[in-house]
Structure formats: C-alpha cells, structure tokens
Amino acid sequence: MRSRGSKFKQMRRFGCSGVVLAGLLSACASPSLRHGAAGNALLQPLQRIQVATTDADHDVVAQLLLGESALGHNDLKTAARAYGKASRLTTNHQVAERATELALAVHDLPAASEALARWHQLGGEPDVLAQADATLAMAQGHTRQVIEDGRRLVATHAPHAWERLVRVLVGSPDQAAAGQVLAAVATPERLPNDTQVWISMSGLAARLGRMDVAQRLATQTVQRFHNAPAYAWAGQLQFESGNQTRGRHLLEQALQKDPTNPRWRLLYASLLSRAGQSAAAARLLAEGPQSLQIYELRLALAVHDHQQASLQRIYRQLQQAKPPLRDQAGFLLGQLAEVLGRPGEALDWYGQVGDDDPHAFDADLRTALIMASQSRLDDAHAQLAQMQSDYLDQPAQLRQVNELDAVLYMRQRRYTQAVAAYTAALGEAGRDPGLLYDRGIAHASAGDIDASIADFRQVLQLKPGDIDASNALGFTLADNHRDLPEAEQLIDVARQSRPNDPVINDSWGWLQYRLGHLPQAEQALTAAWQAQPDPEIGVHLGEVLWQAGQKDQARQLFHRIQQQDPHNLSLQQTLGRLHP
Template sequence: MTSFRRRLLPISLAALLAGGVFAGATLAPAFAASPPGETAGSATGSYLAGRYAQHQDDWTAAARFTAQALAADPDDQALLRRTFLLRLGEGRVDDAIGYAGRLLGEQGEPQMALTLLAADALAKGRLDEADGYAARLPADGLGRFITPLTRAWLATSRGKTDEALAALEPLAAVQGFGALYNLHAALILDLAGRSEDAAARYVKVTDTEAPLRVVQIVGNFMMRTGKKDEARKLYETFQANNPDGLLVEPALDAMAKAPSDARPVPDARSGLAEALFDLGSALHHENADEPALLFGRIALHLRDDLALAHLLIGDIAASRGHHEEALTAYRRLAKDPLLGWTARMREADSLARMERNDDAVAVLKALSAERPERTDAVTRLGDIYRYAKRYDEAISAYTTALDRIGAPQERHWPLLYARAMSYEKTKQWPLAEADLQTALKLRPDEASLLNFLGYSWIDRGEHLDKARAMVERAVELRPRDGYIVDSLGWALYKLGDFEGAVTKLERAVELKPGDPTINDHLGDAYWRAGRRNEARFQWTRALRNADEDTDKSAIQAKLDEGLADRKAAAK
C-alpha cells in the first residue's frame, strides 16, 4: 500500500499520517452503478472489487465491497480497519462506530477509531466512557494533536477548567500549533466565565492575519463583553484584507443590533467539534484530503450545524471530482447567513465542471441579480461563457463587472485580461489592445499581460521592438512557461533572427512538447534556417496534435510545398 503522504505540513502532520490504512485509497464511478443488493461472488472478489473501486475514487462502492469481504472473513483486522475508515469517509458514521468498537484491542489501537468513539460518547453524555477512550489515545503521531484537544474538552464537559488547560498544554509545545492552542484555551476560559484570561488568549490569535472562523469567534466574544469598537475594527480589518468577500457582513450587520449572548462554541461538545474541524481544515489546505475528510465527518457527528465543516466536506468532494456529493454539501448551506453566498458560488463551479453550464449560469445570474453591487458572480459568469466559447456573452458579463467596479484597481487586472481574450476571439483587436494596456498600467510586471500584448503585436507585425522587449521581460518573470518562451521565439522569427528563433522555440517545445502551435512555429524557424527535414518533422507533429483551433490546411500546405521564399517570415 502506498503512503498517502502529500506535501510537508508546517508541523510535519502529513508525515505522521503516512502509511495509514487509508493510504493510497482513491475511490470510483465504475462500481457506483452496481445495484445496491449486488454481492461479489466471493470474499476475494469483493476484496478485489473494493480495491479497484478505491483506485477509481468511489468511496461508496469501495466501502460496500470491502464490507462484503469483511462479512466473509470477520476476523481479518486489515479488512475491518479499512471498512471502518471507508464507512466513516462516506459519512455513514453509525456504521463506522460499530466497526470502531470491533477494532479496539487491535495492536496499536487505531487513533481515528478511539477519536470517533470518544466523540460519540461525549455526544451521548457518557462522560466516563468518553474518558476511557481518551485515556487510550497515544501521545505520539496524530495523538500529539488529537489527544490534548480531546482530553481538554472532556475535562471542560465536567466543568474542570484548570484540568482542561493542563490537558491542552502539550499542544503548546508543538511547533506551529501555538495559535490552535491559544484559540482552544481561550474558548475553554470563555465558557468558564473567565473573560479577562480568555481575552488575553484571544489577542494572541488575532495579532496576525486571522482566518474567518477565528474572526467570527473573537468578534463574537468582543461583542458579548462590551468591546463593540474592537469587534468592529476586527471585522473591518478582515473585510479590508478580503475585499471581495461577504464572510463578515452578517457580523457587521449585527453591530447595529443589541449584542447577542449566543456563542459560536456554546459547550464542550461543540468545542471538540471545533477542534476536529480545525485539524481537518489544516490538512485540507495541505492537500491531505483523506484524513481531513475523516475529521470533518466526526466534527459533524458532534455538531451537525457546523457550517464550515459542511463547506469543508463539499470542497474535499469537489477537489476529488465528486461533484454530486459536493452539490449536496453546498446546497445545504444555501441559506446560511455567513456562508450562503460562498456555497452557491462553489455550487456553480461544480455544475460547470459537470458540464451543466446552463444550470451554472442560472445560479450565477441569480446571485448577480441579488447583489448588483458585487462583481464575483458576474465575473464567474463571464468565465463560464468564455470557456464555452460564447464570447459575446462573456464580453457582456465582464463589461457588467467592470461597470460595477468603476475605476479598476490592481487586483482587477485579471478581469481586463479575460475581457481582452474575448475581444480578441471576436476579432475586436483595438478593444482587446486597450484592455491589455489598461491592465498593464495596473500591473506592469505581470507576465501573462506582457506575453499576450507582446505576442499579439508580434503576430500582427506591429511595434516589434517594443513587443520583443515585453516578451523578453515575460520570459525573465516566468522562464519555464513554454507559451511565453514560444512568444519570444516567434518575436525573433518575425524580426528575421532565425537562428535565435530556433534556440528559443526548441526550448519552448521542451517545455510544451505536445502543443501544435509551438511545433508549427519551430517548423517555420527550422525551414528559414535551412533545416528542411526537421521543419517537416515539426509540422507533422503539429498536424498530429492539432486541436480545433489549429489551421490544419495551412500546416498541410507547408508540408506539401514548404514556405515561400522571402527575406522575412512575415505572415
């Protein structure tokens, strides 16, 4: 089994997960279509079918076939462990709890099973049982993070604040986990009514750029403790750092009302849910989605109204291409006052990736109409039209977004860039050129802009010296971008430096070996440099790799007749 190590987490969390039973588990459409009652012909068949489903990224089918194999061999601990993790991953938590209980006593009792059982016991008010499971959690591996958080919140459930803080203390010693330690210490102190101590801890998690959930929790604390001005400053700072977001608007709206006594984390059960969500979110941001999903599922078992955990589940499903599952998670949040807009935007993205463009367009049009001052929905609408080659509609959407902006700022350069691409596709070059020049004033060292405008001028035979300088600068900024290196090679070709063009275009082909336009350009350069056989080889490659945007007849004509003799290669 391969490790499901991703890339190194700041505190090497991914390394601690390497080699788990979920390792290498990718799950799949092939078996998903099987009738629910279908069974494999043998335990071996079910096992192999489950493994295949894993590698095809179908969690549901993998779990079903693995469970069938386990039913035939109930003492197989590896199958039991795998079935437990698959059932938990697909959200069948009650089934997973049953399997988790059977795993106890296995050598090196699995941490995830103990975590689920402790969480379930807490949810059901069986505190002695929960403490028993928590006592068996290890202090190494993932236990460095899970164990202090679990024991701290179990102590909190009994009102033992100092004991809870002592249990949490080992987390403070883990490099990179100071913020998580201080956040949960503050939450525990806050629940105990020790507001001054809690405030001191909350300050430590907001002295740097804080994420949304921290802003929401700390802002709520400030409102409840009469620090309305500080709360406003915290929200407005977050809004300034996230100018296109709606995430704190509900909190800002609440400023005009009497402060609420409602807490984002009202009890120990919610506190443990928060802790597990925090771990899952950190793992998801580091692309370790399998364990992130498991933590998210346990968090929701503790607290099904934890909106950010539902968003996490949707994002993990979408990142794995499971867009139907993602849609279920996103639509659950459609009316959420904090995350509704974000969830509906992501719903549109999943619909577009499923090639349900009309449905995605409907969602985005509704969002755009609801908030006519915003630009994100109408911009994404333009993107969908552009990807579908509906360029006139894309231009209309982008123009609406730019009209709403008024005077564009630096962060709006991609919008001008996107509209310029659409103008260029509809043969409205003067308008495309104007957008690119405006964007370059906002972002003068953006390689994509330099390349697009420079390449276009070169291809049109305009401003060749200036265009060459622009493309050379783009190559300096992104030397491993094959398309940009191709632009420089084509500039040299247009300027008559065929040997220099060959050198650059050969490099571009190394970087993007299958691109028909780059192969075609290199063929032209080889021909002008007197390397006729190599030219025909590149033209043949270009024709073989041609896409719908490639002029196949022009390439075939060059293969048949070569390039006409002339001093320069202007076209």
C-alpha cells in the first residue's frame, strides 16, 4: 500500500497489514465472476428480481475506499470514522486493528475502545492486542490497567514484546505514569536473558525521569551478565549522575572485559571530555587499537586544547596507518593539514576522498574554500561549478554550493553573479530568510534598489520584527531617499532592541543626515565609529563632517580610510561627489 504521508507513518503502531483494502476488494469482487451470460439466461424468474443495493454507510467496501481516500489527503478524522464503520461491517480483524490505531491517532477514545473490542472479538496476535490495550489504557489515564496490560504483553514472550512496551511508554504525554508502569513491568523476573533489553529498559527509565529505576536496573544488569556492555552502561549512568569515581571504575571494568573494542574507550573518553577532563580523555584514546572514530575524537580534543604537538603526532600516525584505516582517513587528514597550516597538503588529501566516502561533499566544499583562501577564486568557482553538476539531485548540498558561490562573488564585488548564485540557492531552499537577506544586500550592492527592498520586505514577512532586516530595509530606504518616515520607524525599532549596536547606530546617523539633522547625525556616527572603526561607518561620518563645515577633520578621516581600504567603493563615490 502506498505511503500516506508523515502523520500516517507516525500513527501506525500495531503492525496492521498493508493489504487490508486490496484483500477485501478482491473478496467482494470475486462472486461476480461466477456467472457468465449463459448463467444469467438460466435464472428462474424469482432469481431475476433486482434487490436494492446497500447504502454507503452499510457498505464495507465504500467505507474502506472512503477511509483510504481520506488518508491520502491526510484527513485522519474522516479516515477514523470510515474505518470505525468498516470494522463493524466486516469479520476481518485487520480492519478493526486499523480502526483502533486511527481512533487513537485522533484521540477519539470511545471510538478506539469500540474498535478495540471488535478487534478482540475477531482475534489477533496476542502481543499486538496487548500493546493496543495498554496504549488505550494509557490514553485514558488508567495506570493500573496499563501495568496489567504491559505484564500481559511481555508475558507473551513474542520476539518484539519489549519493543512494543517501549512504544506504549514513549508515546505517552504522562511521563510520570509511564515511569510507574516501567518500574512495575520491567522487573528482573520478567526481563529476558538479553543484556541489550536490560540496558534498554534502564535507559528508558532514565529518559522517563526514573533515575532510581535506571540505576537499579543498571546494577542488576552488571550482577547478572558481567559483560562489557553492562559495565559500560552502568558507568555512564554513574558519570552522568555526578559519581565520577564510581563511573570510572565501572568503565575501566568494561575495558578489561573487552580490551580490543574501541567502542568502550570512545564512550569513556567522551564522558571524561564532557566532565572537563580532556587531557585524561586524550591519554585514554592514544592507548590501544585505533579507529577512525578514535582519531576524530583525538583531533577534536587536541584542537579544543590547542595542542599543536598532539595534532602533529596524530597527523604522522594517520599518514602511516595501514589500510583500510589509512584509505578511510582522507578527509580527516585534510582537516589536520588545514589546522596545521598546510593548505597544499590539505588539497591533496581532499582530492583522495572517494565519491562513496560519507565526507565526499565536505571534501569538495573545503577544496573550494582553500582555493578561495589562496586567492584562486577562478579555480574556486570552477570547483563549485563542477559540484553544481555533481550534486544536481541533492537540494541541501546544492544550496550550500550556490551559497558559497555567492559569498565568493560578493568578496570579488561581482554583485550580478552573486545575485544569480543566491537566486539559485533560493531555488533549492524556498523562501529562506537568511538567503533572502543576503540577496537583498547583493541587490543593493549591484544598484538594484527595488529588488533589494523587495527582498528585505520578504524577510520581514517571514520573520516579522527581525532586527537585522528592519535595519537593512531602513538604511536602504534612507540611503536612497525613499520613504524616510518608514525608514525612521524601522531603524528606531532596531535601535530599541540593540541600542549599542554600531551598525544600527550608523544607519540611524545616516538617516538623520538624510533628514537634515546634522548634529544628531554627527553624534550617532561618531559613537558608531568609535565603537567599530569600519570603513563604511567612517565614510558616512566623513561626509557629515564635510557638510557640517569640519572639512579638515573630514579630510583626515578620508585619508585614514583610504589607507585602511584603498579600494573601498563607498569612499571613491563619496570623494568623487564631494571633491575634498
């Protein structure tokens, strides 16, 4: 049966067969094949009498078709009503099962109770029925009944009985009741001889806030199984509860039980790192057999602690590692080379990352970034163009490629190409506020003010009151002498939210200049320049000083900015206009 959409997928919980409708339609259609034309000619007069057809409310096939159609439109309430009627008209227990789960999905508890009773009447798998009983009782708030149903469920010893219990409990909004049920059902005499089930129940208890049950089960798991997973889980719980001494003892026991398995060292080191003991974590990871995951965590710890010697040691070890580890480590070696300031080596490593490697996209993207950092911008764009072809059917990756392409074009002041790249990224991401904002900046830089204003207005539609968009739209309006009252309102909103932001104060000062309020403009722009000596702010302040008659100060400021950013376009335009 075809997919019904995300809500329906989440709603399915009991394992109802996907061939209910097809089977029933086939059964209903088969009698019509028994008589051909010759058979009709032999019917007796009374047999040829036309009997009125069943109305839709009493036609099981009609109700199933209605239910399936409603599911196709994600209309769960209509589907639940239709399947509820169908369950009363059929002897197929799968229809009653579907009716039960749909009624529960829309929280129609009376309907769910009726459908479940019908399901019991028609028969079904004992563990599935017990799960449904427990689910309904949980929804009704009958905790004692849930406990009884839960015990009946695990007593079936069905292969997935404990998984079904988990589904009942994690789906409940009443976590306290769920924890009470778990404590009553997941007892040593009921749990199977399976370490993973014991650990799972202890983990669920912790998730439900029953740390007492979680700790008790973890301790009992160790006492019963004495294996590495049991010690590791018990140690993790102790660590996370603040008892690091006991936790370390248990995790060391796990390592002794299974010394060649890197899983336990990774867990132990992760817990040590989270507890602020990164040096101890690094020492632990450096010992014993290595894996790619261990090297990744070692790298992260060394970067975090600025351990240059450790980074170089890891780099050498990975270079000398044997296959298949060495073959899997291309991306990690590229990252290490970047951190160590060896971009040429990083490019070589990234070039060795295979197309089937999970880091292939990241390696390609890092390649473009390194090329850009080396001022090889044409090569970077060529790399990104190849990626646009390679990842054409992967929207999320394609969006990142186009966005980086746009950023590089902005850096080159090739604003028309930047707009095109942002537009391509938006084609993959839809109306993304961040991309619209950036494209608005690119439009403004390209001189297309109407398009810039339109993008900023779209951002504010998607994120009403957004501070950055309000400031950007207000500044763009002010800079182009467009609707200054609206500009004032927008920038004032931004100022109230971030009164000390130099960028917003720059916008406010420039607006005051456009309004002819030179003293207010000079005050705001001077404060912005002192807080953040950015060339754009300085150009604005210089023009205000010039117009206020402070031409020597303006010339000094323009000279300083020219030394700071010789190719600043705003400065060039301002100097050309003022002729200082």
